[in-house]
Amino acid sequence: MTAGGNGPSGALLEARGITRYFGSVAALQEVDFQVSAGEVVGLVGDNGAGKSTLLKILCGALRPTSGQIFVDGEEAHFQSPRESRDRGIEVVYQDLALATELSVTENIFLGRERRRAGALGALRVLDRPTMAVEAKSTLDSLGIQIGDVSARCGLLSGGERQAVAVARAIRWGSKLLLLDEPTAALAVMEQRKIGGLISEVTKHDVGVILVSHNLRQVHELCDRIVVLLHGRMAANLRKADITVEDIVMWITGVAAEAASG
Amino acid sequence: MSNLQEEQAAAVQPVDVADRATGERREGQLARRRHVIERLQGQGLILILAVVVGIMWSSSPYFMSTDNLLTAASVVSILGIMAVGETLIIIAAEIDISIGSVMAVTSVLIGSLVAKGMNVWVAVAVAMLLAAGVGFVNGILTVWFRINSLVVTLGMYSIVLGIAYVLSNSSTVIIDQQGFSWLGSGKIGSVPVSVFIFLGVWLAGQAVLKLTALGRHIFAVGDNYDAAVRAGIRADGLRIGLFVAMSLSAGLAGVIVTSELSSAAPQVGDPYLLAVVTAVILGGASLAGGRGTLVGTLIAVAILGVLQNGFALLQFSVYTEYIVLGCLLIFAVLTDQLVRRSER
Numbered sequence: 264m265t266a267g268g269n270g271p272s273g274a275l276l277e278a279r280g281i282t283r284y285f286g287s288v289a290a291l292q293e294v295d296f297q298v299s300a301g302e303v304v305g306l307v308g309d310n311g312a313g314k315s316t317l318l319k320i321l322c323g324a325l326r327p328t329s330g331q332i333f334v335d336g337e338e339a340h341f342q343s344p345r346e347s348r349d350r351g352i353e354v355v356y357q358d359l360a361l362a363t364e365l366s367v368t369e370n371i372f373l374g375r376e377r378r379r380a381g382a383l384g385a386l387r388v389l390d391r392p393t394m395a396v397e398a399k400s401t402l403d404s405l406g407i408q409i410g411d412v413s414a415r416c417g418l419l420s421g422g423e424r425q426a427v428a429v430a431r432a433i434r435w436g437s438k439l440l441l442l443d444e445p446t447a448a449l450a451v452m453e454q455r456k457i458g459g460l461i462s463e464v465t466k467h468d469v470g471v472i473l474v475s476h477n478l479r480q481v482h483e484l485c486d487r488i489v490v491l492l493h494g495r496m497a498a499n500l501r502k503a504d505i506t507v508e509d510i511v512m513w514i515t516g517v518a519a520e521a522a523s524g
Numbered sequence: 525m526s527n528l529q530e531e532q533a534a535a536v537q538p539v540d541v542a543d544r545a546t547g548e549r550r551e552g553q554l555a556r557r558r559h560v561i562e563r564l565q566g567q568g569l570i571l572i573l574a575v576v577v578g579i580m581w582s583s584s585p586y587f588m589s590t591d592n593l594l595t596a597a598s599v600v601s602i603l604g605i606m607a608v609g610e611t612l613i614i615i616a617a618e619i620d621i622s623i624g625s626v627m628a629v630t631s632v633l634i635g636s637l638v639a640k641g642m643n644v645w646v647a648v649a650v651a652m653l654l655a656a657g658v659g660f661v662n663g664i665l666t667v668w669f670r671i672n673s674l675v676v677t678l679g680m681y682s683i684v685l686g687i688a689y690v691l692s693n694s695s696t697v698i699i700d701q702q703g704f705s706w707l708g709s710g711k712i713g714s715v716p717v718s719v720f721i722f723l724g725v726w727l728a729g730q731a732v733l734k735l736t737a738l739g740r741h742i743f744a745v746g747d748n749y750d751a752a753v754r755a756g757i758r759a760d761g762l763r764i765g766l767f768v769a770m771s772l773s774a775g776l777a778g779v780i781v782t783s784e785l786s787s788a789a790p791q792v793g794d795p796y797l798l799a800v801v802t803a804v805i806l807g808g809a810s811l812a813g814g815r816g817t818l819v820g821t822l823i824a825v826a827i828l829g830v831l832q833n834g835f836a837l838l839q840f841s842v843y844t845e846y847i848v849l850g851c852l853l854i855f856a857v858l859t860d861q862l863v864r865r866s867e868r
Contacts, residue, residue, distance in 0.1 A: 374755035376737035
């Protein structure tokens with residue numbers, strides 16, 4: 264049932280034989296996984312199936328017990344999320360992503376502020392006007408509508424914050440977005456907006472991994488769906504071939520039993 | 525399986541439109557309430573300042589004389605210098621309560637070095653180095669060992685104050701050097717030098733906070749530490765640096781007080797801790813971090829200056845001042861709590 268190839272296949276990110284033990288417990292066993300540019304891959308599974316562990320390994324927050332990760336065909340050994348980010352892999356967390364007391368612009372440029380020569384020439388001061396313009400154009404290019412980029416993020420809705428976090432990731436040249444339960448905390452309208460944002464992002468040739476419990480949404484947004492079951496890859500499904508109900512059967516293991524038995 | 529299916533079905537059921545509207549209305553409400561409270565906080569400060577100035581003016585005509593106001597400014601400058609550092613550190617969601625002891629040890633060290641025949645400016649430099657060292661230890665213990673900074677600096681307060689007393693033998697050393705006393709009691713025009721030092725420190729702090737990336741990072745670290753670290757900010761170094769800067773400003777305050785009194789004593793720092801923290805919180809900085817302004821701190825420092833001066837003019841006892849200061853601190857923390865509650 265695996266649709267992925269064997270060699271470096273021009274995938275943006277490829278993980279091979281990823282195994283991770285916590286003590287004697289295997290959280291992941293021999294998982295193969297890949298994402299191409301512009302592709303949206305759904306990562307689903309029951310609680311404890313290994314989704315978060317895999318996500319953490321892909322972004323460098325955890326190291327696999329064994330297995331290899333390739334970014335653009337080149338092997339990577341991430342020691343920290345910072346290293347994976349330097350290679351263009353960005354995780355957008357459900358929350359904790361933004362400083363609520365800072366403005367939209369300040370958050371987008373946090374840690375990468377634009378500066379210009381100050382009064383004494385030698386001192387570099389914040390270039391607020393330029394940052395505001397750039398922030399606005401980044402949001403515009405992704406079709407995100409936020410009236411005032413100087414508004415404090417604490418005043419934005421959950422969906423708007425998520426959008427700002429995604430915009431920030433895209434702004435800084437990320438090639439692969441890992442979205443961890445991006446819509447769990449959002450109202451329905453806002454969930455739709457994130458859906459629109461994801462398709463917008465793929466037009467920029469960015470790959471997306473979407474971890475979500477909302478299977479209808481996963482089915483709607485993803486090109487491919489990878490199902491984890493008890494730490495193993497149970498299925499790698501093309502959206503065109505399946506229905507939401509099929510995904511549920513794979514998640515619960517019913518489909519696997521049917522296939523083997 | 526059917527269970528999960530039902531769950532999924534429930535998950536994708538459109539939420540009632542009314543629910544969403546309620547949510548949006550609630551968000552709007554919160555934003556407005558927050559806005560109102562922030563304005564109250566800002567304008568309230570100016571109002572408090574106006575009221576205390578009014579009371580003092582009507583009770584003592586001498587209060588509004590230029591001489592008296594400059595004296596008040598000079599007295600409050602020492603508090604103000606430390607309030608700048610404390611504002612930055614509280615915005616970064618830490619606190620330093622060891623400042624009084626740093627003042628004391630700076631003063632005593634200068635005294636004992638001068639008594640041994642050292643040039644007073646060299647002694648000042650050595651004392652400032654020691655102050656920076658105290659800040660560095662505060663920072664290392666807080667950041668690397670992840671100990672609450674309130675506890676770290678409380679411990680350091682006791683240790684450093686103890687060292688100051690041991691070093692001084694509990695006695696006062698007279699420092700009689702003309703150039704040195706200029707710092708604390710000299711004037712430029714008719715304005716005391718210490719006021720200029722305070723304004724310089726304040727402007728430097730304001731420039732860092734408003735104009736530099738570092739300023740944004742201080743806010744980010746205090747507001748959302750994880751987000752700041754993920755954004756690539758070196759939060760550990762930043763916090764250690766803030767502790768060092770804080771101790772240096774306490775050291776500077778110690779130097780000025782020593783110069784003003786022309787003597788070194790371990791008691792010099794005693795009255796300041798409560799006043800400094802009160803000024804910062806009253807000025808609108810949040811103990812939860814991520815929020816605060818130096819303009820607010822400046823106004824709050826002015827309020828405390830007027831109160832101190834007025835109480836002296838009216839010949840109230842020093843202990844009345846303690847009572848008022850304590851009330852102000854609790855009032856300030858209450859306001860902060862109110863603002864935070866308006867968030868969610």
